[in-house]
Amino acid sequence: MDNDIVKASDNAELAPRHNRSDLPGRPRRPRQSEPPEYPEFLGIELTQRQKYLVAAVALLIALICIFPLGAHYSSAKTYQKTIDALDNKLETVTTLMAGSTGTSAAISLLPGDAGTPIAEQLVDLSSDFLIVLSAIYLEKYLLTILGFVAFRILIPVGLLLLVGQLFVPWYDIKRFMLGFGTKLFFFGFAIAFVVPTSVWVSSKIEETYQESINETISQAEQTVNDIENEVEAEGAEAAAATEPAENTNVISQFVENITGGVSQLTENARSSLNRFVEALAVLIVTSCVIPILVLLFFLWLLKIILGVEIHLPMPRSARGFTRR
Numbered sequence: 001m002d003n004d005i006v007k008a009s010d011n012a013e014l015a016p017r018h019n020r021s022d023l024p025g026r027p028r029r030p031r032q033s034e035p036p037e038y039p040e041f042l043g044i045e046l047t048q049r050q051k052y053l054v055a056a057v058a059l060l061i062a063l064i065c066i067f068p069l070g071a072h073y074s075s076a077k078t079y080q081k082t083i084d085a086l087d088n089k090l091e092t093v094t095t096l097m098a099g100s101t102g103t104s105a106a107i108s109l110l111p112g113d114a115g116t117p118i119a120e121q122l123v124d125l126s127s128d129f130l131i132v133l134s135a136i137y138l139e140k141y142l143l144t145i146l147g148f149v150a151f152r153i154l155i156p157v158g159l160l161l162l163v164g165q166l167f168v169p170w171y172d173i174k175r176f177m178l179g180f181g182t183k184l185f186f187f188g189f190a191i192a193f194v195v196p197t198s199v200w201v202s203s204k205i206e207e208t209y210q211e212s213i214n215e216t217i218s219q220a221e222q223t224v225n226d227i228e229n230e231v232e233a234e235g236a237e238a239a240a241a242t243e244p245a246e247n248t249n250v251i252s253q254f255v256e257n258i259t260g261g262v263s264q265l266t267e268n269a270r271s272s273l274n275r276f277v278e279a280l281a282v283l284i285v286t287s288c289v290i291p292i293l294v295l296l297f298f299l300w301l302l303k304i305i306l307g308v309e310i311h312l313p314m315p316r317s318a319r320g321f322t323r324r
Helices: 002-014 048-073 076-107 116-164 171-192 194-241 249-306 316-321
Strands: none
Touching: 048 116, 076 116, 076 194, 076 249, 116 171, 116 194, 116 249, 171 194, 171 249, 194 249
16 A cells, blocks of 8 residues: 555656646746847847947947048049049030030021021030030039038948947847948948949040040031131122123022032031031930949949848747747
8 A cells, every 4th residue: 555655656756747838728938038139240149348349340430431531532622533524524515515506506597498407406406415514513513412421421320220239139120220221331332432433434435436526526616617608708799799790690600609508518517417416425325324324233233232131040049039
């Protein structure tokens, strides 16, 4: 009897103990009562001393960006070569704009309506050159503005977010600050160098077509001079034709000269129009299209760099606390 009592007590000690949470119909509660500890930075758990060291370095970089680099990249002297290239382009555009306007005014002096359509198209080109001129001025002003915004606002704010996520205990907020801060940091560098890069690429393209643009300007000036000389000659001949003539051969010869001269000048004006259109196309590509393509390239490169989402690994002890 005593042996049976001892065996029963031994079996009771070996049997698993059940609590109320293990009963059917009751949800199990996690045994841990404290919140889990997450990795601090990119899956690397830092000590308190290391966190303060990383924060101090990041703040030092932010101060360098705000004061020395911010003052350097927001000054016009830093971009002097880029500004000189833009000024040369402005001079070219204004010369072409004045040439198209002058050619249009000269063609309108020719007798007849043969040159009227060409003159109207040249006037329309003047408004298109104005768009290119506005784009160049915009690039010139964005040089210092984007440098100021990048090194004194975006990059420091990105660094502050990266520092702040070291001391935030909440996983979701930490992940948001890490991703957004990294994007601001790289985006600041992208917009700071987009205009100098686009101007450099445009200059390389313009070097190929600069000779053609110079020929366009020279031909436009020559066409205007020819038209003015022809108009003056026509005026002198018209005055001579009003005097009494011995026969009608003089008048007929005068009409033939006028007709032949106007036809040749109209053909020259049409050739000048084609050259103006070609020069305008080159300037639109170098002043409007290239900056947009460079910006899209930087954004695409930024998307590749930051396209891979950064997932902070979670310890096994924290898996029971994730939200479903």
